[in-house]
Amino acid sequence: MTGRVTVVGLGPGPDEWRTPAVTALLETATDLVGYGPYLDRVAPTVPGRRHRSGNRVEANRARLALDLGAAGGDVVVVSSGDPGIFAMASAVLEQLELHPDRWRDVEVEVQPGITAALAAASRVGAPLGHDFCVVSLSDVRKPWPVIEARLGAAAAADFVIALYNTRSRHRPDQLRAALDILARHRDPSTPVVVARRVGAPDESVDVVTLATVDTATVDMSTVLLVGSSQTRVLDRPRASSVYTPRSYEEPSAPA
């Protein structure tokens, strides 16, 4: 008997941002596979057997999930945010590609979630209201020159830029280098949203400028949203203060 593996996104934090589709899958799963702190976000009353793993063993975790599925389990792999954005969905499909025959009959599906950039944007208004890019700063799996080239291209073309995997103990200096690349194309006053642990009880969201980002306060749980030339900050309470207009023109003409 062959089962299935569904890779789900819990969203960025609170249950109120988790889709009913994901909640339903969690409640009926035979097995829950994931990074320990993400599994801890699933209610203790959810009965499936939990398989916890560390943060840097995505391939092992994916193989475990597929093996449990091949044995007939209804397996849910738990990601934070959206599982398709720098997360477990690609890790599972990588294993399917490496071993095309091993899990051929296992049904594999993905269930979307709110990704961190959307949640961070919502806290301050609509900074992603126009064309934008999403870039991971981690060079664990891609060469740093590729990241530099992408940041330069995105900045030159005036995209809003969301930065994921911004800074870790192993990579303390790359965020500064990334911001320096963006600063070649953007005014120092460009708004930057620094969103740490969005949705968690200790969330912090700050609106600063490209010239005043304090990289020392940034860690792996922080997403940065760097504005385009059009992004602006209104003199309003924070919750509705930063936005990128739909129009690509100075909004001098009233609508």
Next chain:
Amino acid sequence: MTGRVTVVGLGPGPDEWRTPAVTALLETATDLVGYGPYLDRVAPTVPGRRHRSGNRVEANRARLALDLGAAGGDVVVVSSGDPGIFAMASAVLEQLELHPDRWRDVEVEVQPGITAALAAASRVGAPLGHDFCVVSLSDVRKPWPVIEARLGAAAAADFVIALYNTRSRHRPDQLRAALDILARHRDPSTPVVVARRVGAPDESVDVVTLATVDTATVDMSTVLLVGSSQTRVLDRPRASSVYTPRSYEEPSAPA
């Protein structure tokens, strides 16, 4: 007495993709403001007064919502997908900028939703598993040369590219022009996900190639995901067939 305006995203279609946060706001709102077909997706039992409007009157709709909020209402502005991605959140903030004093005391907030690109990606696997860009092809509010420049930059830097507002009766030929720009940088065999009405009962999601996209089948409810040089299609059932690896291993840096 001053109320509040919350701009919410319903997600791409079914209730199972709508966050509990949004559902709760809808149920207690005094007023629901939105494009008619989006309001129709709110259960008839939801008691708030409905203010329907057409598709091309975002500024009027935003002012109506803010006026209702200023009069003390608990107003919800309804978008599809995520309200911050080419949707009503920016339209509301534009009005706040144009009239800084008129609604100063109205509390304005945004609640995120699953945006169409995430939903489309989940249907086929993880095509957005690596760095990506989101570009609207509509030149109603931005010059076409800006769109061309962004597409060229994103393609040259080897981003996966999600295209929104792909094609309408008023703009039948721009998608072809956009794909031609991408084809200067990508192999004709590059996977393209054509996702129409994702989440609706008549959803269709096709995986084609850059050379074989049939633009005549694309309309405003269609999102396209154009792969990077790394995106691949596995010999698997569709639900887990397309992905972009987390690693970027090609020896040559992107063109």
